[in-house]
Amino acid sequence: MPELYAELGLTAGEYEKIKEIQGRVPTHVELAVYSLMWSEHCGYKHSRAYLRRFPVDGERVLQGPGENAGIVDIGGGLAVAMKVESHNHPSAVEPYQGAATGVGGILRDIFAMGARPICNLDSLRFGEIAPSPAHRADSPAVGGGRQAEGGAPGAPAGAPYDRQRYLFEHVVAGIGGYGNCMGVPTVGGEVYFEDAYSGNCLVNAMTVGLVRHENIVRSKAAGVGNHVVLFGSKTGRDGIGGASVLASQEFDEKLEEKRPSVQVGDPFTEKKLLEVCLELLQSGRFVALQDLGAAGITSSSSEMAAKGGVGIDFHTDRVPLREADMEPWEIMISESQERMLAIVTPADQPEVAAACERWDLDCTVVGEVTNTGHLRVFHHGEMVGDMPADALADAPLCVVELERPDHEVDSPVDAASYPPPDAPLAEIMLDLLAAPDIASRRWIWEQYDHQVQLNTVILPGGDAALLRLKETGGALAVCTDGNGRHTYLDPYRGGKAAVAEAARNVSCVGAEPIAVTNCLNFGNPEKGPISSQLSRAIEGMAEACEAFGVPVISGNVSLYNESFGQAIYPTPVVGMLGLSDDVEARCGVAFGDAGDVVLLLGDAPPALDGSEYQKRWFGCVEGRIPDVDLEAEVLLQGVVRKAIVDGMLRSAHDCSDGGLAVALAESCLSGGIGARVDLDPAAGGSGRHDLVLFGEAPTRVVVSVAPAVSGAFQKLCEGAGVPSAVLGTVGGEALRMAVGWEQIELPLAAMRDAYDNGLERALEVR
Amino acid sequence: MFKVSVYVTPKAGILDPQGATVERALPALGFSGAIDIRVGRFITLLVEGDDESAVRADVDAMCRRLLANPIIEDYSFDLASVDGIGDDGNGIGGEAEAGE
Amino acid sequence: MFKVSVYVTPKAGILDPQGATVERALPALGFSGAIDIRVGRFITLLVEGDDESAVRADVDAMCRRLLANPIIEDYSFDLASVDGIGDDGNGIGGEAEAGE
Amino acid sequence: MTARTSGGVRFGIVVFPGSNCEYDTMHALGTFPEAEPYYLWHKDHDLRAPDVVILPGGFSYGDYLRTGAIARFSPLMREVAAFSDAGGLVMGICNGFQILTEAHMLHGAMLRNRGLKFVCRAQHLRVERTDTPFTRSLRVGDVVQIPVNHNEGAWTAGAESLQEIEDRRLVVFRYCDAQGNVTDDANPNGAVDNVAGLVNEGGNVLGLMPHPERVCESVVGGAGGRGLFDSLLEHVLEVR
């Protein structure tokens, strides 16, 4: 048995603790249950202490972290449930099914709260899918190409791109395959391609749901004698991961058959599950509701019992099986998808059964609520496990001594030490517009139904998606943000920047940020440098949330994202929810009429450190990203929102990847009209024109206004203490940029060709 | 030239939502007594070459790399020698080769 | 009890985008000389009954009405008698019956 | 078919397991004061005196096996067939169109999109016929913008004669570019002859891949779909 606990991922200390709690040597079922509940995934051993740093309270918060999803009040008797979750590892093994079941899982978390999912977002990271100029043999930049110290992973020339393309294409298909079938629009998200993710892709899915206050349901079991009801799909051997060592101990000769199987998504069944849950919630038939996610019945039943301070007796032999010969421990930990667990009073049971019957779903009473405080597992009447529910839900904490990663430095790079690329600025600009990290994501979102439910007012492709609220005339804005490169260079600043950028995106469409969900994707937390990245990223995120007065209402932690000992970039993904009272008071990124005045809000100096330009043209990621001035950020976003509400802005666009030049180009392309601008050659601090154009800095927004309101708008900025500078005017068939003595002219057609086709071409180049 | 028939099926134990849905639907159509329905793919192709064992190895590699997804699917295939390209008979010939 | 294997293929002349895509992808993977690739469905099921010709008629109706769409697809199937439900051998047996 | 003589125009929206545009169809019809939409459950046996039956978009039965293949056997589909045989108006949108072809209530069949990808995007359509109850308020040659959203929308005549289908002028909408040119570039899925929508011989059953219910309000993408519903309302109110 001692070898067994270790193979299950438990430490000797934890095993001793289990024996102490149980007062004896644990049974197979118990060991399986403990090992999962005390795993990082379910127990948050390494992250729980840091997560406490997040601000979780606020006037609107109806449910903070601790439930299947967080919930905030949005007025009019309505509330929004939201959460983001990772499915990184399953997607690396089988990208289509891994991504699909990731979407399925997060959707269940939302309707487990009683909310109808109204949109999905997806935040993705893969390895590079095509070479950068810095890595092309004939590259003018090769001379300037440098490898960062401390082992920052740069793309070696001729890297194998096929696997990354395969992962990317199939992940996108899987997300669409599931969300489209569910009738939930996928309206936003992000994707980056960095070598740091080549052994470990990230697939984070977020769902936002809408619920009337009175229909909110929670997962707290209650009422001794009530039924525990399992409904949805049958249970098979899906996703029985590490615990399959339990099988190998006993069934060595049958190991091949007992091999854990990949979870396959069945969105059709989930759609029926969604409808039946909402129907039954409407009529108040559930005492409590919980989806089955990681660790299946084990985690859902023990969490329901622990939250309610009650016990649950569970009968594994009653569970409808897909494969007849499953062992009790397999049934307890199976991760078969599209299943829910509910607590139902005996009086309501017939109604629940009838509704499931109507929707052709299995529905079985698999246990009852008890007053024991224990999760007891029975198989054909024989008790095979008996554990205190609260002990299961309370994994021991692990504390790791923090260590600053070697590659982190205290000062930014000296831009002067970077030999300027031997290429015209216009060429660099077109390359950046076509870069897989920047180019139009249309290829992705045309594979997603982004319109079903008839709420999508601002389509994917803008700063944030905007969904109207049919019930109130208001609107919700949603986006995800997180730049791993930035966080790698400085976790604290990167975490802060992720929240600030997400809030900025929401503000740019006219909505006020009201709640955050997040997914923390990091490497192995047992290593000091990784835990250090995790704790400091959280600190930065928390400070930013506090500055905006926005609570963190839910999230997910995905650790151990490493391959061959190489961790991914530390990647916090922030999901931001914004609220607007009036759907008509909105703004997009598109330039409008010729003659409109273009302005830049914010004056943070653009930097090379961690920029797309540094990565693509110098082949490295190094330095230290600029810090976000949160006070300035809050003021700037306030001005943007006020100007949108007052109808002053024709367009607003956050300046991020690719810097000011790319932001201007995107506003031109989106509006189908050019612009003529004059940029301050001293903005980068170093006198380098390339930095003025492509350097990156937080807290900057490009806006355009009609000439008649330009004066009033500048006065508004001045009054609020927000720096604004007139850059030029909208008009013409090209983007013309003057930087000091240099003139760059980019015809719309050339920019469109690069931007619109960049992603698809990157998938094809050999 | 060989005519190749490839049979791709969901691996045992792997959920097959299509099969399960068809199985549930059949009784309503008046077909009872059909169970264990699994829906896979049937791929036919013509492969040039005279050396059966070389073609067999090629087809096996093709199945592994493109025609089937070995993580969730099993495959098998038959080979039948044909005279010319024109032949498109539907017969199942040759011996089956189990994949994986 | 019979084990039934149903083969559904795109009708001759009907566009088969999947087959065409596979055909285009193969050379890049180093497989040349594979042509005329058609992707269809392979469905296996167990059907209760002792009377082979009755089962055959049933399966034919099932194919015509549900498993294949006669406007765009052809089908054929084999039957193999099996002892009990437990059997899930993968062998291809019985004689093929051309549909439509 | 029970004809109604007064009140609103009744639209019965059939809900199959896996349908997901029934709410949208209901909402869109709600923007027409004369429309009286209601849901029908696929296991029902009574259409409840509709003026028009709509088979909405979505993924009935998960689109498993073939799109529409299982849904067409729903008990209610027998009633829908009887209703259409008696001249009743039936409109199948996207998945509804797929179901109607599987049920042989419309010609042809659907193949997977030629790009092998799901496609959701704005789409221009050229109106080919206006002598149908579905298009009477439009003009021949009009270009309307109605989004498509499907994985298997490449209509093909299959074993049936394309020539006969064209000769009988059953095609009502074709995919086209903004100028109304019916080109291959403007074809989102590889449908034969750019067919986006067609009617039966009686002209009382229409199937179309694009989603008119998605474009009935300017705030979410325009009003390109209103013409179809306007036509139906006009027609029903006139024949009363």
Ligand SMILES: Nc1ncnc2c1ncn2[C@@H]1O[C@H](COP(=O)(O)OP(=O)(O)O)[C@@H](O)[C@H]1O
């Ligand atoms: N990074 C985070 N920030 C805030 N809350 C978090 C974070 N990670 C996890 N949580 C919260 O911890 C709880 C457990 O998360 P998880 O195990 O992912 O839930 P589930 O099993 O429902 O998917 C949830 O309430 C979740 O919102």
Ligand SMILES: [Mg+2]
């Ligand atoms: Mg949950």
